[in-house]
Amino acid sequence: MKIVVCIKQVPDTKGGVKFNPDGTLDRAAMLTIMNPDDKAGLEAALRLKEQYGAEVTVLTMGLPKADEVLREAMAMGADRGILVTDRVLGGADTWATSTTIAGAIRNLEYDLIITGRQAIDGDTAQVGPQIAEHLKLPVISYAQDIKVEGDSVIVQRQYEDRYHELKAKMPCLITALSELNEPRYMTPGGIFDSYDKEVTVWGRADLKDVDDSDLGLKGSPTKIAKASDKVRKGAGEKVVLDTDESVAYLIGKFKEKHII
Amino acid sequence: MDFSLDKKHEMARSLFREFAENEVKPLAQEVDETEEFPMETVKKMQKLGFMGIPVPKEYGGQGCDTLTYVMCVEELSKVCATTGVVVSAHTSLCIDPIMTYGTEEQKQKYVKPLASGEKLGAFALTEPGAGTDAQGAQTKAVLDGNEWVLNGSKCFITNGKVADVYIVIAITSVTTDKRGRKKKNFSAFIVDKGAPGFSFGTKEKKMGIRGSSTYELIFEDCRIPKENLLGTEGKGFPIAMHTLDGGRIGIASQALGIAEGALDRAIAYTKERKQFGRSIAQQQNTQFKLADMAARIEAAQLLVYKAAMAKATQRVYSVEAAKAKLFAAETAMAVTTEVVQLFGGYGYIREYDVERMMRDAKITEIYEGTSEVQRMVISGALLK
Numbered sequence: 001m002k003i004v005v006c007i008k009q010v011p012d013t014k015g016g017v018k019f020n021p022d023g024t025l026d027r028a029a030m031l032t033i034m035n036p037d038d039k040a041g042l043e044a045a046l047r048l049k050e051q052y053g054a055e056v057t058v059l060t061m062g063l064p065k066a067d068e069v070l071r072e073a074m075a076m077g078a079d080r081g082i083l084v085t086d087r088v089l090g091g092a093d094t095w096a097t098s099t100t101i102a103g104a105i106r107n108l109e110y111d112l113i114i115t116g117r118q119a120i121d122g123d124t125a126q127v128g129p130q131i132a133e134h135l136k137l138p139v140i141s142y143a144q145d146i147k148v149e150g151d152s153v154i155v156q157r158q159y160e161d162r163y164h165e166l167k168a169k170m171p172c173l174i175t176a177l178s179e180l181n182e183p184r185y186m187t188p189g190g191i192f193d194s195y196d197k198e199v200t201v202w203g204r205a206d207l208k209d210v211d212d213s214d215l216g217l218k219g220s221p222t223k224i225a226k227a228s229d230k231v232r233k234g235a236g237e238k239v240v241l242d243t244d245e246s247v248a249y250l251i252g253k254f255k256e257k258h259i260i
Numbered sequence: 261m262d263f264s265l266d267k268k269h270e271m272a273r274s275l276f277r278e279f280a281e282n283e284v285k286p287l288a289q290e291v292d293e294t295e296e297f298p299m300e301t302v303k304k305m306q307k308l309g310f311m312g313i314p315v316p317k318e319y320g321g322q323g324c325d326t327l328t329y330v331m332c333v334e335e336l337s338k339v340c341a342t343t344g345v346v347v348s349a350h351t352s353l354c355i356d357p358i359m360t361y362g363t364e365e366q367k368q369k370y371v372k373p374l375a376s377g378e379k380l381g382a383f384a385l386t387e388p389g390a391g392t393d394a395q396g397a398q399t400k401a402v403l404d405g406n407e408w409v410l411n412g413s414k415c416f417i418t419n420g421k422v423a424d425v426y427i428v429i430a431i432t433s434v435t436t437d438k439r440g441r442k443k444k445n446f447s448a449f450i451v452d453k454g455a456p457g458f459s460f461g462t463k464e465k466k467m468g469i470r471g472s473s474t475y476e477l478i479f480e481d482c483r484i485p486k487e488n489l490l491g492t493e494g495k496g497f498p499i500a501m502h503t504l505d506g507g508r509i510g511i512a513s514q515a516l517g518i519a520e521g522a523l524d525r526a527i528a529y530t531k532e533r534k535q536f537g538r539s540i541a542q543q544q545n546t547q548f549k550l551a552d553m554a555a556r557i558e559a560a561q562l563l564v565y566k567a568a569m570a571k572a573t574q575r576v577y578s579v580e581a582a583k584a585k586l587f588a589a590e591t592a593m594a595v596t597t598e599v600v601q602l603f604g605g606y607g608y609i610r611e612y613d614v615e616r617m618m619r620d621a622k623i624t625e626i627y628e629g630t631s632e633v634q635r636m637v638i639s640g641a642l643l644k
Binding site: 068071072075185186187188189191192193194195 | 267268271272275278279308309310313317321322323324328332
């Protein structure tokens with residue numbers, strides 16, 4: 001089995017979010033991590049590799065320094081890493097990103113593509129399903145459990161209060177939730193090995209069946225007006241009341257704030 | 261001269277830090293309180309290859325280098341000095357001498373399971389009457405047919421009861437020089453746990469690193485195979501001294517980690533703690549102390565990393581190791597004492613980690629060569 005895992009290097013929000021004067025993220029000033037949902041997707045792929053035997057390729061699109069996240073993935077056990085980087089790809093929104101990644105994946109053989117549900121910097125949850133659309137593959141999003149049965153996958157798709165069990169024939173694409181598993185640590189030897197290996201670097205010319213008009217900032221229909229950090233709320237008001245009193249209290253508050 | 265770490269070492273550090281924060285730190289207080297050896301943590305470290313970091317892959321290790329190993333001990337010791345010394349004693353004092361002096365058979369038989377973490381190692385030189393003056397040791401080994409027979413006892417042995425493999429230094433002959441002075445000739449041996457006649461004495465109750473298993477080892481007609489002699493017969497003393505040179509780099513890393521951990525706590529605490537209407541971090545007394553500690557710690561780190569690089573590139577690195585251990589240990593003691601002071605009354609309470617760090621720091625000035633011994637090594641080289 002051949003598995004492609006799409007991962008993204010994202011700012012580590014634990015260290016605080018920093019902005020450039022123009023309101024965009026100051027990525028250079030922030031520590032980076034592997035996006036948590038992607039890491040769970042990688043862990044799922046590595047477990048499938050251990051269980052059924054598979055070749056796991058990790059792929060990322062980003063700045064040249066994003067090779068770090070590929071090496072981290074290889075230090076966890078991925079077999080090879082591919083970095084898609086090119087100046088003309090910069091400023092991509094989800095459409096341009098998914099177009100780019102699909103263009104890269106068209107060069108690869110695969111049975112399964114795993115992406116994270118969403119990245120903690122953009123939180124769109126769009127790139128995974130869009131890649132599937134570009135490649136005309138079935139997609140199962142929000143996976144909380146993945147099993148392989150013959151030439152199909154059986155996936156539990158998470159909802160707020162339940163899950164659906166879906167079966168799809170491979171090749172297909174799955175988007176993973178961070179709750180899917182507890183990702184493994186790297187090993188020291190794995191880290192050293194990952195730096196001994198080459199990361200494959202692809203640019204615009206290596207993308208298959210894509211139009212320039214769908215790439216980078218120019219190819220991005222989304223225009224960002226402003227980006228901001230989460231506004232921290234106060235501690236709020238805590239009251240302990242019985243049910244009837246609570247209802248009356250809340251109704252009163254809603255009326256006071258003209259909500260109802 | 262470039263003082264920055266390369267990317268793979270940076271990544272290794274982030275791995276050790278993440279592991280220490282998630283898996284080791286939550287248990288540190290309990291390990292100290294209960295004096296129980298952190299076996300679960302050791303099993304986790306075994307899975308991740310932390311028990312054989314500088315050992316080549318063909319011998320079951322990770323194929324990394326001394327610097328990576330040093331950073332592992334440092335990061336573990338930032339949150340739990342007990343866990344740091346378990347890795348240090350195992351790697352520097354047991355695996356390293358077998359890798360350096362062992363035959364191919366010994367490496368295959370002992371290093372492979374030690375480096376993979378399947379087995380744990382220890383080193384036994386110190387005796388009740390022979391600490392700094394290791395020549396005062398009494399434990400003897402006599403060859404009887406195809407077996408060495410060991411008699412005597414060793415004390416203060418780290419990983420004492422939990423280890424599976426022990427490097428034991430014993431007298432194998434006594435010779436008289438021209439002036440009629442008697443000289444003990446030592447040899448090094450590899451002893452398996454369970455060897456007939458090998459037992460454990462008392463468990464030491466310690467001031468610090470209380471979770472580490474410190475035991476007395478007793479040899480009563482203990483019989484081990486002839487082929488378990490490590491290196492050349494009669495060369496046990498230089499083997500022990502060379503092993504301790506490496507061990508000192510491990511302990512220097514432990515001391516460095518303790519100091520760094522204490523400074524981290526001090527920075528967080530002094531920003532929160534308010535006295536006279538403002539945080540104590542806003543007071544110049546605190547700021548100057550933090551600055552002094554940070555400068556001293558960085559100096560210690562440079563010495564420790566330099567010693568690690570010396571071990572990787574030089575045949576002899578005694579002076580580098582002695583300087584690193586001396587300075588890092590005294591830094592750990594000074595910094596932890598100062599941090600307890602900054603914490604005030606809370607620093608003296610067990611609920612906060614800093615009193616434990618102060619207790620843990622003390623041993624780094626004592627074991628694997630006291631600070632006085634390190635000064636002897638350094639000055640000996642200066643005055644040669």
